[in-house]
Amino acid sequence: MLAIDEKRVFKKNIRDLILKSMEKDKLLSIIIPTYNMEKYLRKCLDSLCLSSDNFDQLEVLVVNDGSKDSSSGIAHEYEAKYADVFRVIDKENGNYGSCVNRGLQEATGKYIKVLDADDSFDKSSLSVFLDYLGSHDADLFITDFQMVSEDEAVINKHIHQLPADEKLSWNEYYNNDEFKYMQMHAVTYKRQNLLDIKYHQTEGISYTDAQWVFLPMSTVQSFYYCPVTLYHYLIGREGQTMDARVYMKSIGQLMTMTLDRVSMFETHHLQGTECEAYYTSKLAGNLKFIYRCALVVNTSLIPEVTKFDLELKKRSPYIFSFTNSVVLFDKFPFKVVSYWRKHDYKPLPFYMFYFFKFLYSISKKSI
Numbered sequence: 001m002l003a004i005d006e007k008r009v010f011k012k013n014i015r016d017l018i019l020k021s022m023e024k025d026k027l028l029s030i031i032i033p034t035y036n037m038e039k040y041l042r043k044c045l046d047s048l049c050l051s052s053d054n055f056d057q058l059e060v061l062v063v064n065d066g067s068k069d070s071s072s073g074i075a076h077e078y079e080a081k082y083a084d085v086f087r088v089i090d091k092e093n094g095n096y097g098s099c100v101n102r103g104l105q106e107a108t109g110k111y112i113k114v115l116d117a118d119d120s121f122d123k124s125s126l127s128v129f130l131d132y133l134g135s136h137d138a139d140l141f142i143t144d145f146q147m148v149s150e151d152e153a154v155i156n157k158h159i160h161q162l163p164a165d166e167k168l169s170w171n172e173y174y175n176n177d178e179f180k181y182m183q184m185h186a187v188t189y190k191r192q193n194l195l196d197i198k199y200h201q202t203e204g205i206s207y208t209d210a211q212w213v214f215l216p217m218s219t220v221q222s223f224y225y226c227p228v229t230l231y232h233y234l235i236g237r238e239g240q241t242m243d244a245r246v247y248m249k250s251i252g253q254l255m256t257m258t259l260d261r262v263s264m265f266e267t268h269h270l271q272g273t274e275c276e277a278y279y280t281s282k283l284a285g286n287l288k289f290i291y292r293c294a295l296v297v298n299t300s301l302i303p304e305v306t307k308f309d310l311e312l313k314k315r316s317p318y319i320f321s322f323t324n325s326v327v328l329f330d331k332f333p334f335k336v337v338s339y340w341r342k343h344d345y346k347p348l349p350f351y352m353f354y355f356f357k358f359l360y361s362i363s364k365k366s367i
Helices: 005-021 039-045 053-057 069-080 096-106 123-135 190-196 206-211 215-219 244-249 251-267 276-297 299-315 317-325 334-341 352-363
Strands: 028-034 058-066 086-093 109-114 138-150 154-158 185-190 224-235
Touching: 028 039, 028 096, 028 123, 039 058, 039 069, 039 224, 039 251, 058 069, 058 096, 069 086, 086 096, 096 109, 096 190, 096 206, 109 190, 123 138, 123 224, 123 299, 185 190, 185 206, 185 215, 190 215, 206 251, 206 276, 206 317, 215 276, 251 276, 251 299, 276 317, 276 352, 299 317, 317 334
Parallel strands: 028 058, 028 109, 058 086, 138 224
Antiparallel strands: 109 185, 138 154, 138 185
């Protein structure tokens, strides 16, 4: 016979299984990577607290990346109040990618989306989007987003020029400018797709959000465009990774992220696929920035970028060869990278350097 304590444990386990079986399936899991975001986190989490009936279809995973401020405490307040929606995962610091990886590992929703802790959603759009997800099925959903300042002024709206409410084939749209410049703010994936490829973002560095619109796209066959402005992307925050000054100082992390994307390109055999051009165009954007920084902006980076270039050749001779045709400025199609390699990775001649420096000065907005 079972002891009294064993009976209690057994009954509790049975009760937990029954309650779990009665839970409503989650439609959308939202991963919120969080590190020292006490100033912004309440606004972020408040934007997910819907008054509509579809609120319980959400699963919000706040992944606290070893914050030293009150971020964890704030997140636990929401978990206590909305235990069926919010869950806090406290972990040691591992940077952005580690939060996405942990969230993906523990998520249960049919679809999955990432929301940065200093950003927010539009509540009415989120409610509409949940209804939309519930009545459609695809590998990917595209929604609109807008850039906002700290005082909530709208700086720019990104409205995708795609057919709305129509099941579309990604193979027919991958070369469209809408995908060429696709950002993580716009995408929601079917979660199982990412699990099937054992998707894993680079950990320990920033800028890995760029990987979110790279390898996962290889799983997409069909998608819908839902024309709601869902994501509010905060820009201009001091210390933000996309701040130009921070971006330039963090080029080493950008190089690591780019090399890991190159490895993804190779290990998942994306060369020769029908949509290869999508992946090479995404890589070309990063590569152009890296080479431009060393050859035109800050020549002290040349030794570091030379090491990067040799590692690129090692990881993917194909992408290395592809970058011979990369130009630094679209309006002046001189193959600078190829020239630089042929001349033993030396700094550009002074006349060429100052010419490209001039081009850079008149095209800073495009970098």
